[in-house]
Amino acid sequence: MVIVMKPGVSQEKIQALAASLERDHGVTVGITRGVGCSILGLVGDTAHIDMGKLSMNDDVERIMRVQEPYKKANRKFHPEDTVVDVSGVPIGGGGKFTVIAGPCSVESGAQITGVARDVKAAGAALLRGGAFKPRTSPYSFQGMGADGLDLLLKAKAAAGLPIVSEIMAPRYCELFEEKVDLVQVGARNMQNFDLLKEVGRLSKPVLLKRGLSNTYEEWIMSAEYIMAAGNENVILCERGVRTFETYTRNTLDLSAIPAIKRMSHLPIVVDPSHAAGMYWMVEPLAMAAVAAGADGLMVEVHNDPPCAKCDGAQSLTPEKFRRLMDKLNPLVQLMEKKLV
Numbered sequence: 581m582v583i584v585m586k587p588g589v590s591q592e593k594i595q596a597l598a599a600s601l602e603r604d605h606g607v608t609v610g611i612t613r614g615v616g617c618s619i620l621g622l623v624g625d626t627a628h629i630d631m632g633k634l635s636m637n638d639d640v641e642r643i644m645r646v647q648e649p650y651k652k653a654n655r656k657f658h659p660e661d662t663v664v665d666v667s668g669v670p671i672g673g674g675g676k677f678t679v680i681a682g683p684c685s686v687e688s689g690a691q692i693t694g695v696a697r698d699v700k701a702a703g704a705a706l707l708r709g710g711a712f713k714p715r716t717s718p719y720s721f722q723g724m725g726a727d728g729l730d731l732l733l734k735a736k737a738a739a740g741l742p743i744v745s746e747i748m749a750p751r752y753c754e755l756f757e758e759k760v761d762l763v764q765v766g767a768r769n770m771q772n773f774d775l776l777k778e779v780g781r782l783s784k785p786v787l788l789k790r791g792l793s794n795t796y797e798e799w800i801m802s803a804e805y806i807m808a809a810g811n812e813n814v815i816l817c818e819r820g821v822r823t824f825e826t827y828t829r830n831t832l833d834l835s836a837i838p839a840i841k842r843m844s845h846l847p848i849v850v851d852p853s854h855a856a857g858m859y860w861m862v863e864p865l866a867m868a869a870v871a872a873g874a875d876g877l878m879v880e881v882h883n884d885p886p887c888a889k890c891d892g893a894q895s896l897t898p899e900k901f902r903r904l905m906d907k908l909n910p911l912v913q914l915m916e917k918k919l920v
């Protein structure tokens with residue numbers, strides 16, 4: 581952190597500020613005296629220093645962070661890619677590309693088990709299915725709740741796929757710890773800090789979706805919350821962000837893939853379904869995500885999209901999903917460096 585002092589501030593005041601920063605925050609402060617003004621260079625852990633409070637000091641002209649406010653998620657302090665183990669399925673690290681697939685919502689035992697078998701046969705490594713749904717309208721289908729998780733467990737046993745489902749509130753932590761292999765925190769809850777702290781205490785890995793209008797840094801700071809609470813197994817999921825464009829449901833931000841890989845060591849997967857909002861756009865966006873270096877995909881697949889209780893328009897049929905996987909495979913192998 582660099583603090584630029586206002587011109588004319590006395591050396592005594594500058595020394596006093598430096599001493600208080602060293603005393604209160606355990607940092608080392610170097611003072612550079614210029615012709616017009618002096619600059620304080622802070623070395624050490626500045627994550628706890630409140631820039632807002634510091635800026636209230638009348639002698640301070642400007643404050644700049646030179647280091648990111650996140651540590652555990654920071655690539656600088658952890659150069660190696662993190663590989664998250666989801667009940668035996670490794671995600672990240674440039675190894676095997678992982679496809680998560682399944683319906684937006686669990687609707688019945690036959691539905692989820694049928695889709696589970698179909699996506700497994702097509703090459704998916706994990707089964708998704710929402711049991712607690714974050715819906716814009718309180719009158720829309722809210723999900724099957726805990727019964728939905730039990731149906732997911734039956735589908736898991738039938739198809740042999742670990743399961744991922746979204747948690748909406750801290751009070752469900754015990755239930756998810758017991759039943760789910762990968763705990764999803766949805767876009768709408770990305771900055772629900774109480775929830776982040778609680779999933780940070782779970783032993784299960786967490787899939788953290790990007791908020792609807794959040795920056796990379798805010799997203800990584802949310803991962804930092806989970807990691808700071810003790811759970812370092814976090815996978816990030818880009819699912820499109822709000823822009824001025826209304827043609828698509830969201831705008832898929834492919835730049836997130838190389839950016840996150842530079843900023844953080846955590847794996848990143850891409851959800852083209854919630855980004856596009858239209859089934860026919862899922863394939864090109866999925867191809868682009870693979871080519872840009874994503875560690876995996878999350879794709880919505882429904883047995884009967886026109887009758888789906890949620891997100892039918894963006895859901896692939898099992899047949900379309902199989903064709904997508906066939907099309908993705910050569911590119912995936914190329915990216916996994918099996919063909920080069």
Ligand code: PEP
Pocket residue numbers: 684710714746765766767768789819851854
């Ligand atoms: C979902 O994956 O079911 C979902 C609700 O996605 P998002 O949080 O990205 O909107």
Ligand code: MN
Pocket residue numbers: 684685854880890891
């Ligand atoms: Mn959905």
